[in-house]
Amino acid sequence: MLTLPFDEPHMMCEPRFGADYPRDSLPESLEHERQRNADRPVMREAEDDISDREEDERDDDQDEEGLPKKRGPRKKKSGKEQDRSKLRRMEANARERSRMHGLNAALESLRKVVPCYSKTQKLSKIETLRLAKNYIWALSETLSAGKRPDLLAFVQTLCKGLSQPTTNLVAGCLQLNARNFLTDQNGEVMFPGRSPYDAMYSYPGTDMNTPPGHSSSTLDSGAKTFRHYSYSGAYEPYFENPSPESGSPHFDGQLSPPMNFNGIFSLKHEEPPDYGKGSHYGVRYCGAPGRTALAHNSMYRVSPEARFPYDLHVRSQSFQAQGEVNGSFHN
DNA sequence: TAGGCCATCTGGTCCT
DNA sequence: AGGACCAGATGGCCTA
Numbered sequence: 001m002l003t004l005p006f007d008e009p010h011m012m013c014e015p016r017f018g019a020d021y022p023r024d025s026l027p028e029s030l031e032h033e034r035q036r037n038a039d040r041p042v043m044r045e046a047e048d049d050i051s052d053r054e055e056d057e058r059d060d061d062q063d064e065e066g067l068p069k070k071r072g073p074r075k076k077k078s079g080k081e082q083d084r085s086k087l088r089r090m091e092a093n094a095r096e097r098s099r100m101h102g103l104n105a106a107l108e109s110l111r112k113v114v115p116c117y118s119k120t121q122k123l124s125k126i127e128t129l130r131l132a133k134n135y136i137w138a139l140s141e142t143l144s145a146g147k148r149p150d151l152l153a154f155v156q157t158l159c160k161g162l163s164q165p166t167t168n169l170v171a172g173c174l175q176l177n178a179r180n181f182l183t184d185q186n187g188e189v190m191f192p193g194r195s196p197y198d199a200m201y202s203y204p205g206t207d208m209n210t211p212p213g214h215s216s217s218t219l220d221s222g223a224k225t226f227r228h229y230s231y232s233g234a235y236e237p238y239f240e241n242p243s244p245e246s247g248s249p250h251f252d253g254q255l256s257p258p259m260n261f262n263g264i265f266s267l268k269h270e271e272p273p274d275y276g277k278g279s280h281y282g283v284r285y286c287g288a289p290g291r292t293a294l295a296h297n298s299m300y301r302v303s304p305e306a307r308f309p310y311d312l313h314v315r316s317q318s319f320q321a322q323g324e325v326n327g328s329f330h331n
Numbered sequence: 332t333a334g335g336c337c338a339t340c341t342g343g344t345c346c347t
Numbered sequence: 348a349g350g351a352c353c354a355g356a357t358g359g360c361c362t363a
Contacts, residue, residue, distance in 0.1 A: 088349085093340060095350070100338070124336060 115158060116166075116173040127166045134158050 107125055111117055114131045123131060138157040142149040155174060159167045 089341080092342095092350085096341085096352090097339070099351075104338090126336090 116170045118169065118173070121169060123166060123169065127162060130161055131158065131166065131170070134160055134162070 107128055110132055111123055111128050114123070114128060114135050116123065116131060134157055138154050141157065142154065155170075159170055162170065
């Protein structure tokens with residue numbers, strides 16, 4: 001299912017991939033970080049001294065029964081022993097740094113495969129993990145359901161438990177109205193004021209805004225105030241008419257992995273020739289002129305005018321009639 | 332300025 | 348003994 005470009009195979013299969021990170025071979029960013037922190041040598045030296053002293057003092061604090069030991073004259077470490085201890089500590093620190101760098105690298109690779117990735121507005125570690133968990137959960141649910149996914153439920157699951165800024169970010173990535181995916185304090189997704197369908201599938205002049213079972217009137221009570229997030233409409237084509245006052249984050253890089261809706265959600269790595277070189281994942285926006293993939297392939301055709309920001313395309317070989325698809329979407 | 336996030340240091344524990 | 352892993356402490360940076 002995950003047809004990802006695991007372009008960092010060492011990240012995926014090496015159990016302790018960060019363990020042997022030689023300091024000399026740190027990635028540029030990490031090396032920069034290392035140099036940045038090398039600006040604090042004075043403190044480190046001082047801490048080393050202190051830790052050595054404390055280490056000595058703690059050595060004989062308690063006996064094997066936890067009772068305080070009698071403190072005799074402390075054995076003074078020789079200069080050689082102190083040096084050796086210092087050296088060991090420094091080596092351990094370096095290893096720990098490398099380990100953490102490896103951990104962060106793995107986290108960074110995770111960031112790139114969850115459905116919301118921005119170079120400029122990185123998800124925090126905890127939010128990355130939460131989103132990843134939600135993503136796995138949503139995919140599992142989709143699989144276990146054995147039917148075509150409900151896009152709305154999928155996104156709701158995705159945003160469960162995420163902080164407001166992250167919800168905004170995800171909504172921004174998916175070009176959805178964040179207000180409709182707010183989560184309450186329990187992590188439950190709320191729909192204050194409007195039907196979620198309103199936001200995602202707006203059909204001006206039609207009465208398709210509120211599908212059965214999604215009456216907005218029942219949701220008003222959950223309304224709460226929101227941080228400024230001003231999509232002027234429920235949905236705006238991302239490339240053609242971005243709202244100038246939009247609170248949507250600015251994305252200058254790859255936004256998220258591709259999500260292809262072909263009955264199930266799936267990740268798919270496919271580098272389209274004309275979409276952003278250097279990006280790992282081919283998120284396709286279909287609002288740009290000349291991009292017609294959605295019109296031909298999307299199972300979630302919204303309307304001829306309103307183009308969903310994602311190219312929700314399907315694999316032709318497994319794709320059934322467009323009418324059936326649209327039917328399942330609008331049921 | 333408080334709070335969130337992060338990198339790093341550190342000592343303890345477990346494992347080889 | 349030494350390395351990996353972990354969690355607590357600390358300080359820096361950034362933002363609301």
